[in-house]
Amino acid sequence: MEELIRTLREGGYSCVIRNGGVQRVFTQRGVADLYDLLAQDAEFLHGAWIADKVVGKAAVSLMILGGVQRLHTGVISSPALALAEGTALEITFDEQVPHIINRTHSDWCPLERLCYDAATAGECLVRIRGFIERMRAGSSAPGTLRTK
Numbered sequence: 090m091e092e093l094i095r096t097l098r099e100g101g102y103s104c105v106i107r108n109g110g111v112q113r114v115f116t117q118r119g120v121a122d123l124y125d126l127l128a129q130d131a132e133f134l135h136g137a138w139i140a141d142k143v144v145g146k147a148a149v150s151l152m153i154l155g156g157v158q159r160l161h162t163g164v165i166s167s168p169a170l171a172l173a174e175g176t177a178l179e180i181t182f183d184e185q186v187p188h189i190i191n192r193t194h195s196d197w198c199p200l201e202r203l204c205y206d207a208a209t210a211g212e213c214l215v216r217i218r219g220f221i222e223r224m225r226a227g228s229s230a231p232g233t234l235r236t237k
Contacts, residue, residue, distance in 0.1 A: 090138060090159060090161050092104045092137055093107055093112075093139070093140035093161070094140045094161055095221075096112070096114065096140070097140040097142065097173055100114060101180060101207075102114045102115060102116055103115055103116055103117060103118060103122070103141070104122055104123070104139060104140070105139070105140045105141075105144070106126075106133070106134070106137050106138070106139050107137060107138050107139075108133050108134070108135075108136060108137040108138070109136075110215070111133070111225070113133075117138030119147075119198075119200065120147050120148050120151055120200060120217060120221075121219065121221065123151040123152065123155070123237065124149055124151060124221055125216060126155065127151050127154060127155045127214075130216060131155055131156075132156070133155060133175070134157055135151070135155060135156035135174075136156060136157075136158050137150065137155070137156075137157050137158060138157075138158060138159040138160075138162070138171070138197070139157055139159070139160045140160075140161050140162070140165045141161075141162045141163075142160065142162065142163050142164070143159065143163060143164045144160065144162040144164070144166070144169055144182075145165075145166045145168070145169050145188070145189035145190075145200060145201040145204070146166060146168040146169045146172055146201055146204040146205065146207070146213060147200035147201065147204045147213055147216075147217050148169070149165075149169040149170075149172050149173050149178070149180075149210075149213070150179055150204065150207070150209075150210035150211075150213035150214060151210075151213075151214070151217070152173075152218070153176050153178055153210040154172065154210050154214060155210070156176070156234045157178055158178070158179065159178075159179045159180075159181075160178060160179070160180045160181070160198070161180075162180070162181075162182045163183045163184065164182070164183065164184045164185075164186055164189070165180065165182040165184075165185055165186070166185070166186055166187065166188050166195075166201060167185060167186070167187055167188070168188065168205055172187065172209075172210065172213075175233075177232060179230075185209075188201050188202075188205070189201040199220065200216075200217060200218045200220060202217045203216045203220055204216055204217070
């Protein structure tokens, strides 16, 4: 895990994921990379270790659904920790916050607000899917989703 954390920090990535001998780095903000992995390459997530900068309830729900084994994050929200309680996802973190805030630090992260009262990871997924579809429909360039 230490190597993943070092890669995350030194490379300026948003997320680093390793499964077996394969390591991938990601740069999109928010949950777009995790969402795409779950939809297109879920096998890579199963049993993976992840180092991420900031993790809210939406991201944790995708990790749970993908079968991620371990997560280390700099910042995690209380709702994310509560959702992960009792699951197989092992989490370590540097700081716990009441909720994730948006990029401008003016309000909650939109997905944190959207998933706040969701009872399960599956319920979060339905909300995340709708959010990402709306964002991508309004975007002229695929892969430019910025939510964190």
